[in-house]
Amino acid sequence: NRNTKRRVLILMSDTGGGHRASAEALRAAFEDLYPGQLDIMIVDLWTQIVKGPFRNLPKQYMFLQRNPTLWKLTWFYGVFPISRCITEEFSYWIAHERVKKAFLMYRPDIVVSVHPLCQTLPLRVLKDMGIRERIPFVTVVTDLGSAHPLWFHRDVDICFVPTNRVRDIARRCGISIHKIRQYGLPVRPAFWKENRDKFAVRNELGLEQVPTILIVGGGDGMSGVGRIARALACRLSEEFSDAQLVIICGRNIALQQELSGMRWPLPVYVKGFVNNMSEWMTASDCIVTKAGPGTIAEALIRGLPIFLYGFLPGQEAGNVPFVVENGVGFFESDPMRLANRVIQLFKEQSHLVQMSIQAKNVGRPLATYQIAGDICDLLWLQRTKPPISSPLEVS
Numbered sequence: 316n317r318n319t320k321r322r323v324l325i326l327m328s329d330t331g332g333g334h335r336a337s338a339e340a341l342r343a344a345f346e347d348l349y350p351g352q353l354d355i356m357i358v359d360l361w362t363q364i365v366k367g368p369f370r371n372l373p374k375q376y377m378f379l380q381r382n383p384t385l386w387k388l389t390w391f392y393g394v395f396p397i398s399r400c401i402t403e404e405f406s407y408w409i410a411h412e413r414v415k416k417a418f419l420m421y422r423p424d425i426v427v428s429v430h431p432l433c434q435t436l437p438l439r440v441l442k443d444m445g446i447r448e449r450i451p452f453v454t455v456v457t458d459l460g461s462a463h464p465l466w467f468h469r470d471v472d473i474c475f476v477p478t479n480r481v482r483d484i485a486r487r488c489g490i491s492i493h494k495i496r497q498y499g500l501p502v503r504p505a506f507w508k509e510n511r512d513k514f515a516v517r518n519e520l521g522l523e524q525v526p527t528i529l530i531v532g533g534g535d536g537m538s539g540v541g542r543i544a545r546a547l548a549c550r551l552s553e554e555f556s557d558a559q560l561v562i563i564c565g566r567n568i569a570l571q572q573e574l575s576g577m578r579w580p581l582p583v584y585v586k587g588f589v590n591n592m593s594e595w596m597t598a599s600d601c602i603v604t605k606a607g608p609g610t611i612a613e614a615l616i617r618g619l620p621i622f623l624y625g626f627l628p629g630q631e632a633g634n635v636p637f638v639v640e641n642g643v644g645f646f647e648s649d650p651m652r653l654a655n656r657v658i659q660l661f662k663e664q665s666h667l668v669q670m671s672i673q674a675k676n677v678g679r680p681l682a683t684y685q686i687a688g689d690i691c692d693l694l695w696l697q698r699t700k701p702p703i704s705s706p707l708e709v710s
């Protein structure tokens with residue numbers, strides 16, 4: 316019922332796979348905690364609302380991921396106050412009317428941002444409309460070891476951070492300590508609700524009952540996956556008579572086609588974008604991945620040792636020490652050296668088991684419920700305040 320349900324607007328953008336995954340995780344937790352009481356809308360601010368020159372943001376991000384130097388420039392462009400200010404003014408000028416219309420259409424009772432580019436613009440528009448005081452605005456930071464300053468806006472009501480490292484960045488960016496809550500990263504329920512063992516899940520996925528290595532390159536199947544897979548396949552077939560590789564290419568269709576067409580010296584399962592990542596993780600003994608925060612948080616909950624082969628400069632750089640210093644994995648960018656280290660660990664099983672136990676210790680399976688619970692507390696506090704006017708009142 317539109318009149319009684321509280322309306323939660325989750326703002327994100329499909330740059331990579333992590334922001335949507337976090338938004339979906341929060342949606343699931345809201346629905347579990349308050350069944351039938353909330354209308355949850357997940358909206359890509361830039362492609363669904365602002366559009367215009369920003370409609371291709373996810374594609375541009377995919378391009379930048381493959382060109383780390385350009386990515387680095389973009390990252391720092393957003394850090395320097397002058398370039399940041401010019402871009403913010405430009406996007407406000409282009410977008411504020413559309414964002415205003417969107418608020419009148421969605422009529423949120425609370426706004427939750429899970430993206431670094433979803434703070435400044437919507438907060439400013441809410442203020443222009445004179446309704447900021449009535450609509451709580453929270454940010455859920457979905458980076459683990461480093462985070463862009465754009466994540467942190469002093470005017471938010473709560474800023475959820477997953478780790479000490481990100482909490483410290485939030486403080487440096489001027490967020491008051493009273494507004495910061497630290498639980499972990501929101502992760503979809505399948506990762507923390509799974510109670511089958513790896514053997515059962517392997518059977519269901521049609522895998523063999525042999526040591527299994529999962530290779531993932533984030534939602535966009537970041538380049539490098541092919542080289543890593545070839546090196547691992549080569550070394551595994553030399554050292555083990557039975558082992559298998561699962562390669563998840565995400566939205567990188569070209570990579571999926573290339574790897575599917577190859578001959579492999581051991582069983583290899585090549586997949587495109589999968590919606591059951593938790594099952595592939597449960598079926599595996601370790602994960603080889605770029606340092607994506609979502610994938611790392613999920614793998615920790617599933618107790619997988621994490622071997623990193625790459626990271627995006629700036630944004631993901633801090634995830635490498637996070638993994639290494641917590642004793643849950645290592646970083647090695649050279650495919651052959653990485654393959655050798657993985658093989659060595661598979662030979663010394665005890666170290667692998669140790670890492671797996673440590674991963675479970677570091678994982679934060681309750682974070683999603685804790686964040687969703689706090690957001691709802693804030694929402695119920697607003698209950699007595701009148702909602703935004705209906706779309707019919709828009710001139």
Ligand code: UDP
Pocket residue numbers: 330331332333334336531532533534535563564565566587588589590591592606607608609610611613
């Ligand atoms: N993912 C997925 N299916 C795929 C590939 C990735 O569901 O085929 C999910 C993955 O489980 C994780 C997210 O996409 O939740 C990737 O987020 P991460 O932060 O690791 O990297 P990003 O893609 O955002 O750079």
